Amino acid sequence: MHCPYCSFEESKVIDSRLVTEGSEIRRRRECLKCGERWTTFEVGELVMPKIIKQDKSRVPFDETKSEKV
Template identity: 70%
Template sequence: MNCPFCDHEETKVIDSRLAGEGRQIRRRRECLACHERFTTFEGAELVMPRLIKSDNRREPFDEQKIRSSMHRALEKRPVSADVFEESMGRMVHKLRTM
């Protein structure tokens, strides 16, 4: 990783710990050239799959579009908001792991 102060290419990690509810890693680094210290946050970049429409064009996944469609389909059914949110969470999680 390049130092943000002197742009030297070599740094060393002094300390690492979890941050952001365990979804990120906070690293304290020191530049080997200028000895300045700085913090970096690392996390996974989650890319959702693209959807293939009936006319074979590809479209990015839109959680809000599915959420509104499911809400419309279930509005006159006895489904609680908790069950709805839980099922949405499971569905999005399954899509992310594809």
């Protein structure tokens, strides 16, 4: 992640916690060049898998088409 102070491209995570609702992660980061610290709030993105068919087309996964064993 880019440092907002000096634009250096590398930082380390000092602390990571779930926000009370559980959908966000709050992270404290520190720049490896200038040493400044800042907070980021990150949200995960749920991406459903796609199926690659024999003709190389991609279609969304459809659970109703899968066989239950």
